[in-house]
Amino acid sequence: MAIPDRKTDIGPPHYEKHLPPIVKKNYGKWAYHEIPEPGVLLHVAESGDKLYSVRAASPRLLAITTIRNFADLADKYCDGYLRFTSRNNVEFLLTDQKKIEPLKKELADLGFPVGGMGNAISNIVHTQGWVHCHSSATDASGVVKSIMDELYPHFVDMKLPAKLRIAFACCLNMCGAVHCSDIAVLGVHTRPPRIDHADVPKVCEVPTLVASCPTGAIRPATVNDKPSIEIEDEQCMYCGNCYTVCPAVKINNAKTDGISIWVGGKVSNARHEPMFSKLAVPFLPNNPPRWPEVVSAVKNIVEVYAKNARKHERMGEWIERIGWPRFFKLTDIPFTRYHIDDFTHAGETFKRSAQLKH
Amino acid sequence: MTKKKTPATPLLDELEKGPWPSFIKEIKKEADRPMVQDLLGVLERSYEEHIGHWKHGGLVGVMGYGGGVIGRYSDLQEEFPEVAEFHTYRVNQPAAWFYTSKALREICDIWDEHGSGLTNMHGSTGDIIFLGSKTEALEPVFKKLTEKGWDLGGSGSDMRTPSCCVGPARCEWACYDTLNACYDVTQNYQDELHRPAFPYKFKFKFAGCPNDCVASVARSDMSVIGTWKDDIQVDQAKVQEYAKAGVDIQKEVCDLCPSDCMSWDGKTLDIDNGECVKCMHCINVLSKALKPGKERGATILIGAKAPIIGGALLSAVFVPFLEMEPPYEDIKELAEAIWDFWGEHGKNRERVGEFIQRVGLGTFLDQIGLDPVPEMISHPRANPYIFFQDEVVEGAQ
Numbered sequence: 001m002a003i004p005d006r007k008t009d010i011g012p013p014h015y016e017k018h019l020p021p022i023v024k025k026n027y028g029k030w031a032y033h034e035i036p037e038p039g040v041l042l043h044v045a046e047s048g049d050k051l052y053s054v055r056a057a058s059p060r061l062l063a064i065t066t067i068r069n070f071a072d073l074a075d076k077y078c079d080g081y082l083r084f085t086s087r088n089n090v091e092f093l094l095t096d097q098k099k100i101e102p103l104k105k106e107l108a109d110l111g112f113p114v115g116g117m118g119n120a121i122s123n124i125v126h127t128q129g130w131v132h133c134h135s136s137a138t139d140a141s142g143v144v145k146s147i148m149d150e151l152y153p154h155f156v157d158m159k160l161p162a163k164l165r166i167a168f169a170c171c172l173n174m175c176g177a178v179h180c181s182d183i184a185v186l187g188v189h190t191r192p193p194r195i196d197h198a199d200v201p202k203v204c205e206v207p208t209l210v211a212s213c214p215t216g217a218i219r220p221a222t223v224n225d226k227p228s229i230e231i232e233d234e235q236c237m238y239c240g241n242c243y244t245v246c247p248a249v250k251i252n253n254a255k256t257d258g259i260s261i262w263v264g265g266k267v268s269n270a271r272h273e274p275m276f277s278k279l280a281v282p283f284l285p286n287n288p289p290r291w292p293e294v295v296s297a298v299k300n301i302v303e304v305y306a307k308n309a310r311k312h313e314r315m316g317e318w319i320e321r322i323g324w325p326r327f328f329k330l331t332d333i334p335f336t337r338y339h340i341d342d343f344t345h346a347g348e349t350f351k352r353s354a355q356l357k358h
Numbered sequence: 359m360t361k362k363k364t365p366a367t368p369l370l371d372e373l374e375k376g377p378w379p380s381f382i383k384e385i386k387k388e389a390d391r392p393m394v395q396d397l398l399g400v401l402e403r404s405y406e407e408h409i410g411h412w413k414h415g416g417l418v419g420v421m422g423y424g425g426g427v428i429g430r431y432s433d434l435q436e437e438f439p440e441v442a443e444f445h446t447y448r449v450n451q452p453a454a455w456f457y458t459s460k461a462l463r464e465i466c467d468i469w470d471e472h473g474s475g476l477t478n479m480h481g482s483t484g485d486i487i488f489l490g491s492k493t494e495a496l497e498p499v500f501k502k503l504t505e506k507g508w509d510l511g512g513s514g515s516d517m518r519t520p521s522c523c524v525g526p527a528r529c530e531w532a533c534y535d536t537l538n539a540c541y542d543v544t545q546n547y548q549d550e551l552h553r554p555a556f557p558y559k560f561k562f563k564f565a566g567c568p569n570d571c572v573a574s575v576a577r578s579d580m581s582v583i584g585t586w587k588d589d590i591q592v593d594q595a596k597v598q599e600y601a602k603a604g605v606d607i608q609k610e611v612c613d614l615c616p617s618d619c620m621s622w623d624g625k626t627l628d629i630d631n632g633e634c635v636k637c638m639h640c641i642n643v644l645s646k647a648l649k650p651g652k653e654r655g656a657t658i659l660i661g662a663k664a665p666i667i668g669g670a671l672l673s674a675v676f677v678p679f680l681e682m683e684p685p686y687e688d689i690k691e692l693a694e695a696i697w698d699f700w701g702e703h704g705k706n707r708e709r710v711g712e713f714i715q716r717v718g719l720g721t722f723l724d725q726i727g728l729d730p731v732p733e734m735i736s737h738p739r740a741n742p743y744i745f746f747q748d749e750v751v752e753g754a755q
Contacts, residue, residue: 007504008422009548012450015537018457019527028526028535032646043528051528059379061489063387064466064475071459071466082462084455084479086523086572093528112379127482130404131381131397132430132446132489134414139404141381142373149376174664175482180576180672211706214667241667241707247413254409267576269568269583270639271614274575274672288405289372312614312643344669 020081020093022051038158039114040100052094054103056112057123057148057155060088061131061141069110077103087123087165089116115156119163121302122155124148126168127175129187134247135240136170137187137257138286144168146290147185147298154302161309161318164302165266172239180265182315183298184277191256192217192236196248200228204246212245237343259284259294263301263327264316272317278324280331282338297333304331323357364389367398369405388475393490396440397474400432418445418493420500424554426510427496443492444474448485448511449503450544450551453537454524455480461506468502482577483561484521485511509548515707516554520544522564523571531641532566533584533654534682540564542686543693556697557704557713567650568638574662574673579710580693581659581673582682586651589631590640596647597627611640655681658692661711671711674719678733695726718745 016024026045033043041053070090074082077099083091090112092103104114116122124147127133129140147166154160167178170187178184200206206227210218217235221228229249240251261284265277280301284293301315308330309318319327328335341349364386373382385401388394400411411433418429428446435442449465465486469475474490481487491499500510511519520543523529525536543562544551550560563574566584574581601607607622619633620640629640631651641648658680659673680688696710699722704713714722723730732738 006421006501008509009552010504010507010509011545011548011551012509012541013452013461013507015453015456015527015541018452018461020456023456023527028532030526030528030530032530034645043530053528057379058479059381059384060478060480061381061384062477062479063384064470064477065387066384067462067466067477067479071462074459074462080459082457082459083524084457086455086484086521088478088480090479111383113377125482128478130401130410130412132412132444133410134412134430136410142405145373145376145378145380145382148378152377155378169664172665174666174670177482177573177577177662177664179664179670180573208706212667239666244414244666245707252409254407257408265576267570267573269570269575269635269637270642271616271637273616274570276670276672286408288408289369312610312639 018081020079022049022095023081023093025049026051035118035158038120038156039104039117041117050095050097052097052100054092054094054100054107054114055085055089055116056092056107056114057116058084058088058090058112059141059145060123060126066110073103073106076106085123087116087125089123113152113156118158119160120154120156120158121148121151121160121164121166124166124168125176125178125181127170129170133170133175135173135243135251137189137252138170138259139288140168140170140187142288143185143259143291143294146292146295150295150299151302154306160302160306162312162314164305164315166298173244178262179276180267180274181277182263182265183301184262184265185294185298186260186262187257188260188283189238189240189251189253189257190283191238191253192231192233193238193240193243193249193251194253195229195231196250197223197226197228199248200246201226203248209242209246209249212241214239214241218242254286258286259291261294261297261301264319266314266316268314271312272314272320275316277316279339280327280333282336300333301331325357364395365399365402367402370398370402385476391475393440393444393474393492394476396432396438397444397476397490400434400438400441403434412444418496420496420510423510423552425513425516425552427491428513441490444490445493445496447488447491447496447499448481448483448513448519449488450509450511450519451480451484451486451521453522453540453544454527455484456527464506465503465508468499468506472499472502483511483518485519510552512551512559514554515556515558516552516560517547517550517556518559518561519551520562520564521572523566525564525566529566530645531569531584531638531650533586533650534566534656536564536566536582536584538684539582539682539686539689542684543689546685546690550697556701558707558709560697560710562693568636569642575659576662576672577664578662578673579660580689580696581662582656582689583659584650584654584682585636585657585679586654587679588651588653590629590634590651591649592627592629593647594626597644598625600644600647605643607644611643614639655679658689660696661709661714663709663711667707668712668715671709671715673711674714675734676728678731692726692728695728699725
């Protein structure tokens with residue numbers, strides 16, 4: 001067979017090809033930045049050059065029609081350059097302040113509001129959900145859309161005590177790595193997987209499947225004279241790792257999959273060290289297309305935080321100051337046995353002092 | 359190709375309403391394609407039934423690569439044949455996600471011709487995601503991408519596509535050139551990126567300062583976080599301007615300093631720099647007046663991951679301070695030492711952070727040739743079950 005003419009291992013294009021001239025000129029020589037209005041960043045270079053970045057919301061799932069629209073806007077307002085952020089916002093890079101308003105208007109006409117800066121809620125980082133994922137316990141884009149429709153004022157304003165980062169993952173694999181967010185919304189499975197014994201020998205390797213279980217709940221077994229497995233239900237924590245290595249062990253369940261909410265994580269080192277999000281709401285039902293229970297639970301947490309936290313205090317810093325008992329009281333979220341860790345190192349999370357508020 | 363009719367999607371249509379950009383509107387923008395019509399059909403079914411309809415698995419990809427394409431199949435193939443195969447490409451993004459409009463149009467044209475016309479800008483690890491391709495389109499798309507200077511990113515048990523913050527391109531706080539480091543490492547390890555040979559995935563993320571805008575401490579096996587060693591640069595006149603403009607320097611800056619290393623007498627902000635832990639808070643609040651020091655580099659932390667399998671981890675300090683100059687030999691040496699040991703002894707689907715917990719950080723450091731330093735821990739062990747090595751105790755056999 002002839003080897004076709006093809007290039008491999010060329011890697012991504014060099015970033016310099018994609019940098020606007022003002023960025024190339026002032027690369028590494030920026031003096032400071034400020035936020036003159038919500039959704040607009042002003043970076044001032046040591047040279048005195050000014051760069052305005054207009055940040056627009058994005059559903060992350062973008063049609064090429066929209067990307068072409070963005071390219072047209074970049075040509076019209078930014079000499080043909082734009083960028084995306086680590087939270088999937090799109091940013092238009094302007095040198096002419098007068099072009100900000102017309103650009104914002106065109107973005108609004110296309111349905112892309114400007115905001116997500118400073119003490120605000122930025123884009124929700126999220127996963128694929130039912131649009132594309134095999135192990136999702138819920139949809140991603142639909143829940144995110146429903147939450148952000150409700151929290152929209154906090155995207156276009158900057159009235160929160162500090163920035164508030166929401167992330168969404170549709171199962172514990174957490175492609176969105178939501179585990180260090182101010183509010184993490186996480187799809188959960190709540191029952192052990194169902195085994196399709198006819199398919200196991202066809203599509204899975206039993207030893208790999210047994211080894212995949214972090215709690216040792218899976219054992220080899222012979223079912224109907226064919227190699228398969230059995231699951232010790234009490235040991236299963238519904239992580240779905242077995243499903244990822246063997247599609248015949250089905251973790252998805254229309255009746256029992258749902259959504260949990262976690263709070264108080266952060267990745268920045270500012271003030272408090274980075275920390276994990278902790279469980280606030282163990283389970284809410286999957287209720288498409290608008291997930292009202294989830295939306296209202298998230299909104300409640302945001303509102304209570306906005307009302308009670310001090311300036312610059314992130315969600316986790318606020319909760320650490322007031323204590324978890326008060327968090328549950330203020331938010332009126334029921335505290336249950338599910339909030340108490342029972343996995344490895346669970347004991348480190350028990351309160352072992354008499355320092356309590358009464 | 360017969361043009362199918364867009365299916366009725368009453369549940370999805372609900373998600374076209376409201377002020378936030380709608381992914382359903384996005385999908386419908388490409389709904390003249392039969393594949394997208396079937397995608398809407400499958401998705402509406404999921405909304406009716408509360409369950410996903412995608413199957414993973416099946417080895418698909420482009421010739422010579424083990425990563426970069428994620429195989430995906432519908433479990434409703436007879437009803438929705440156009441999405442029976444619905445694979446995704448990961449296309450390696452340019453560092454810090456800057457694009458010319460010309461490049462964006464080139465990418466769109468390729469995807470217009472061969473796929474669903476739907477993308478993610480971007481995927482969680484940072485790649486451009488082409489969402490929904492038939493197997494037969496994989497090679498042609500790859501060829502067209504590479505002709506235009508693009509390549510695929512990572513997937514599976516390989517080095518995943520590195521990503522970085524906006525860095526010196528547009529941020530005064532960048533303590534090293536995150537774009538250059540990201541590009542250099544990506545180019546240097548093309549084989550590791552495209553041909554899975556590790557126990558599991560390995561991610562790099564390059565953050566220019568401790569604000570960590572790419573969440574490297576939570577999301578990467580090797581987190582490279584910019585920092586500095588010397589004194590914070592202070593413009594006292596500008597600090598006073600902030601005070602005059604209404605910023606309560608004592609309350610908003612000094613009182614929130616985690617190491618209590620600042621004082622303010624109404625005129626001068628005094629910083630005991632030896633006590634500063636480089637958290638960025640004061641610099642964030644007083645952006646015109648304060649800047650990171652001049653002796654800049656990065657802290658290298660290892661081992662972050664999401665919960666699957668053994669629980670979520672944040673990265674842990676390995677090298678408190680490293681100068682970050684091209685060609686980044688120290689970073690590469692450290693990464694390769696880690697890959698050697700973990701590659702040899704790591705279990706299937708065991709991230710390096712989990713591996714370190716299993717073998718012990720002490721053993722891990724011995725094996726990769728790094729000396730223990732107190733910056734690596736939050737406190738020394740409190741339990742007395744110490745595994746002494748023979749040479750530590752005089753007289754031991």
